[in-house]
Amino acid sequence: MIKNEAAYQKAIEKLKTDLEFIASEKRRFKEMGLDAEQIELAIQPLISFHEQLKEEVSYYERIKRGVFNPIHKFTDIGKSLIAYRIYIGMSQTELAERLGVSEAQISRDERNEYYGATTEKIEKVMKAMEMVTTIQIEISAGLGA
Incomplete structure (x- = not known):
């Protein structure tokens, strides 16, 4: 969970570098001779971590605007x-x-x-x-x- 502005800025930067890294990994795997399905399987963990970070950034942006989730537990x-x-x-x-x-x-x-x-x-x-x-x-x- 992002808890301060510095961590938020770091996360925004990481989202950008993640996209570049994912693209470079796709190219690298293609050069190794992997087919599209194998490449997708290989980069799936990277995409999963990227999506999780995107959700954390989104949550931080919502709370900064005062939008809170209801407490059910x-x-x-x-x-x-x-x-x-x-x-x-x-x-x-x-x-x-x-x-x-x-x-x-x-x-x-x-x-x-x-x-x-x-x-x-x-x-x-x-x-x-x-x-x-x-x-x-x-x-x-x-x-x-």
Whole structure:
């Protein structure tokens, strides 16, 4: 997951170089005598990684615009906390200062997407970012009545 502008810029540059590398690999495989089907099989992993990076870039661009995915599982809360921090333009350093913890702690928490964090910790992070949430509980169509 891209977590800051520097990583975003690096990813944009990597997308460009990936396309060049994929094209050069296609040429190289063709020169080796591989047919079109063999070439496609050989470059498929490169294309897969490229597409994954494109999705990460797209996700970062959406959160920078304030477009957040709904949270369907409590385990998704961490990713939303990181997205919101990015959206409001707060650095990990600033969040660490507001929480009175080290930047390394914030980095670890975000790397793990706050997995296993207590509700108290989640609430402190939300408060530090002046974040407001509403939880809506819905009854599944297959249950009840």
